Amino acid sequence: MAYHRFDAVIVGAGGAGLMAAIQLAGKANIAVVSKLYPPRSHTGAAQGGISAALGNVEEDHWEWHMFDTVKGGDYLVDQDAAEILAREAIDAVLELEHMGLPFNRTPDGKIDQRRFGGHTRNYGEGPVRRACYAADRTGHMIIQTLYQQGIKHHVNFFDEHFLVDVLFTEDGICCGVVTREIKTGELHVLHAKAVLIATGGFGRVFKITSNALAGTGDGIAIPYRLGVPLMDMEFYQFHPTGLYKLGILLSEAARGEGGILRNSEGEAFCARYAPTLKDLAPRDMVSRFIYQEIKEGRGIDGKDYVHLDLTHLPEEVIDQKLPDITDFARTYLGVEPKKEPVPIQPTAHYAMGGLPTDVDGRVIRDEQATPIPGFYSAGESACVSVHGANRLGTNSLVDLVVFGRRAGRHMLKYIQENSLPPLPREPELRARAEIDAILSRKSGIRPVEIRMAMQEVMMDKVSVVRDGRGLAEAQEKIQGLKRDYASVAIDDRGQTFNTDLLEALELGYMLDCAEAIIVGAIAREESRGAHYRTDFEQRDDKNWLAHTLVYRTSGGIQVRKKPVTITKFEPKERKY
Amino acid sequence: MQVTLRIKRFNPDVPEFQKPTYREYQVEVEPNDRLLDALNKVKWHHDGTLTYRRSCAHGICGSDAMRVNGRNRLACKVLMSELGTKVTVEPLIGFPVIKDLIVDMEPFFEGYKSVKPYLIADDAPSAGERLQSPEERARYDDTTKCILCASCTSSCPITWTNKEFVGPAAIVNAHRFIFDSRDQGAAERLRILNQRSGVWRCRTVFNCTDACPRGIEVTKAIEEVKRALLFDEVQ
Ligand SMILES: Cc1cc2nc3c(=O)[nH]c(=O)nc-3n(C[C@H](O)[C@H](O)[C@H](O)COP(=O)(O)OP(=O)(O)OC[C@H]3O[C@@H](n4cnc5c(N)ncnc54)[C@H](O)[C@@H]3O)c2cc1C
Ligand code: SF4
Ligand code: FES
Numbered sequence: 001m002a003y004h005r006f007d008a009v010i011v012g013a014g015g016a017g018l019m020a021a022i023q024l025a026g027k028a029n030i031a032v033v034s035k036l037y038p039p040r041s042h043t044g045a046a047q048g049g050i051s052a053a054l055g056n057v058e059e060d061h062w063e064w065h066m067f068d069t070v071k072g073g074d075y076l077v078d079q080d081a082a083e084i085l086a087r088e089a090i091d092a093v094l095e096l097e098h099m100g101l102p103f104n105r106t107p108d109g110k111i112d113q114r115r116f117g118g119h120t121r122n123y124g125e126g127p128v129r130r131a132c133y134a135a136d137r138t139g140h141m142i143i144q145t146l147y148q149q150g151i152k153h154h155v156n157f158f159d160e161h162f163l164v165d166v167l168f169t170e171d172g173i174c175c176g177v178v179t180r181e182i183k184t185g186e187l188h189v190l191h192a193k194a195v196l197i198a199t200g201g202f203g204r205v206f207k208i209t210s211n212a213l214a215g216t217g218d219g220i221a222i223p224y225r226l227g228v229p230l231m232d233m234e235f236y237q238f239h240p241t242g243l244y245k246l247g248i249l250l251s252e253a254a255r256g257e258g259g260i261l262r263n264s265e266g267e268a269f270c271a272r273y274a275p276t277l278k279d280l281a282p283r284d285m286v287s288r289f290i291y292q293e294i295k296e297g298r299g300i301d302g303k304d305y306v307h308l309d310l311t312h313l314p315e316e317v318i319d320q321k322l323p324d325i326t327d328f329a330r331t332y333l334g335v336e337p338k339k340e341p342v343p344i345q346p347t348a349h350y351a352m353g354g355l356p357t358d359v360d361g362r363v364i365r366d367e368q369a370t371p372i373p374g375f376y377s378a379g380e381s382a383c384v385s386v387h388g389a390n391r392l393g394t395n396s397l398v399d400l401v402v403f404g405r406r407a408g409r410h411m412l413k414y415i416q417e418n419s420l421p422p423l424p425r426e427p428e429l430r431a432r433a434e435i436d437a438i439l440s441r442k443s444g445i446r447p448v449e450i451r452m453a454m455q456e457v458m459m460d461k462v463s464v465v466r467d468g469r470g471l472a473e474a475q476e477k478i479q480g481l482k483r484d485y486a487s488v489a490i491d492d493r494g495q496t497f498n499t500d501l502l503e504a505l506e507l508g509y510m511l512d513c514a515e516a517i518i519v520g521a522i523a524r525e526e527s528r529g530a531h532y533r534t535d536f537e538q539r540d541d542k543n544w545l546a547h548t549l550v551y552r553t554s555g556g557i558q559v560r561k562k563p564v565t566i567t568k569f570e571p572k573e574r575k576y
Numbered sequence: 577m578q579v580t581l582r583i584k585r586f587n588p589d590v591p592e593f594q595k596p597t598y599r600e601y602q603v604e605v606e607p608n609d610r611l612l613d614a615l616n617k618v619k620w621h622h623d624g625t626l627t628y629r630r631s632c633a634h635g636i637c638g639s640d641a642m643r644v645n646g647r648n649r650l651a652c653k654v655l656m657s658e659l660g661t662k663v664t665v666e667p668l669i670g671f672p673v674i675k676d677l678i679v680d681m682e683p684f685f686e687g688y689k690s691v692k693p694y695l696i697a698d699d700a701p702s703a704g705e706r707l708q709s710p711e712e713r714a715r716y717d718d719t720t721k722c723i724l725c726a727s728c729t730s731s732c733p734i735t736w737t738n739k740e741f742v743g744p745a746a747i748v749n750a751h752r753f754i755f756d757s758r759d760q761g762a763a764e765r766l767r768i769l770n771q772r773s774g775v776w777r778c779r780t781v782f783n784c785t786d787a788c789p790r791g792i793e794v795t796k797a798i799e800e801v802k803r804a805l806l807f808d809e810v811q
Binding site for chain 2: 212
């Protein structure tokens, strides 16, 4: 075992983790831990854009952005946080530009902006150009730029280190993490005053997903096991346009640039459901429109997909603004988007829920928002909540930079004001026991069997459309799979680069995420945003204008409610 | 369809594989499966010790560059239908092998870091963005696409024998800044690339351009850097 001491440890080197790290670099002794080399983080997959009311191409105001965020989130958004998001987005995007991010430009040299789902002018009048972008690889440019800044500021990277435990003192103060160095199998204890979890999402819980194979919820499952609550886990976003069967994302930018969804009759059906925003209605809605079309027999060839039609777009728009995603269609489906429509279906995309935090990234433990000292989260692993029941496109990248930055700044203050808490005795014990149990098991169930069963049932019963019966079935199934997991067995017993072991650990984390999603979904007897139940079709503000907190306790799983912060915008029906 | 994957194995923990050894696996795949899907099938269903890096599964994270039938490819960006029924899979050459298809990437990232791959400019305006025309932006667009997969560097015969050469990927990333109108570090980077380890080692073999899964014109970028050095001018 190796021991290290830091002021702060950041787990996760995606946009959120790196943005936090840059605030601390040079001012404190920090480490950034990542199971992947930082530029491999899934932030690099983001395509379409990052919104900020710069008003570079048409009139725009942060208040409009805030309103769209609140309405898009079906009023479950904490409005104090949404205000910070919309206000600070402007400065954060400019900071990215100053760091060197190669945004596309307007003819007069400013950052260019495009349309995106749910972003409107003047409180819903019509689409507005708010998304700043770098072709359709905005996330790639963000991760590259932030990694470059990390190199420039000599950030201490622990690359290919896998988080296996988070450490707390007996008084519940966070005091470090345990990692497994992937190359050697050695355990490292990183003793620190503050820890930031920025480990991203967990789309791999579902069968069809746009998320990386590494998107397994590690950083939220570990604290959940230790009694830290998870918030709003039932809100999981299905993006309307994933490549058929593969789930690979075709950004909303395709529709922002004029792409249209069509059913088997060639009808542009979104206009029927959302007369004003049409194809640019928010994602939860468009995914349900597709579901409905398929259910009514208007899927292509009667199957479970529809078409994304780009054939009417000028060639130069496709080549200059959507080159990567049209390349995906060519590579993986053999479809030429300039000539043929692309088969698409909804794909599991984004976790609105996660570790509950305040607006400074501090993880909170209860409905009074009591912070856990020294414990932070930002990015997709966190739930501030700025996305409420449904995130708008481009708002995740904003979330990463705005709240990654705020968390980093708050951590800097915290580590200056606090001393290093003691480590628990034998800090690596729990992690070692978990790993040894798997490594020493001679026979049992292969991880793939459990994983596929989990992904099937989550897709089948816990995705775009849900009901109480299906959720109960899913819950039973996941409980059974958790029992199976107790006898999971792998082939590789070595120490060197044992990804067989890591995949088994990740499966354990995903099962915990699945459990929390289902518990939240069963509790929430209403339909709101991405959580749609056929047995409770209406939004119920009287009972459910509230966040859920899911706790694992010794007496079983508990769900508690946390009030939503409302400042400027009273909840209204959501129409587009 | 049935395919045979012939995979070069190496594993310091297992006596059988302590010397690099080819091992064959039969798997059932769909023609439009990715090679990565086939590798996953082997790992998940037959032999969990088979080891490779992967994450995004659609060609944008740069994790899974490897040698496939003698060419550097991303396993997630090549379909089985392209590869025939017998596929040879080996780790990237030119880097130390850690285990199976996993090579030590540290030398690669060291080369990358050596060219100062970050914007060097201290005149950020107090309000608003730095201006850059669409034409200025287009000048370095190609080299912004790099995902640091190392396919190019590993395909370059110079890097196999000359461990000092920074390699094409590092030059691509230097190019990305040298030709960015906002950057002021061109002279510094050009000085670095003018050294013995720099661009002059390149013999214009074009392997790198062929290998790049992002379609970057790597050789052209290197030539542009050479020209900037020769004529002392960035155009
Ligand atoms: C295909 C796609 C397109 C998208 N497009 C957009 C868009 O256009 N606009 C937008 O706003 N949003 C978009 N999103 C959403 C957005 O990209 C993500 O929500 C966001 O990038 C997540 O960033 P993050 O920093 O939280 O995590 P990530 O970038 O996922 O990084 C997670 C980090 O945690 C590390 N990690 C995880 N587990 C461990 C562990 N056990 N030990 C050590 N390290 C660990 C990983 O190595 C990685 O460094 C898109 C998402 C996808 C999938
Ligand atoms: S230039 Fe191309 S081949 Fe080389 S590292 Fe970058 S993406 Fe890979
Ligand atoms: S897995 Fe990301 S490039 Fe292949």
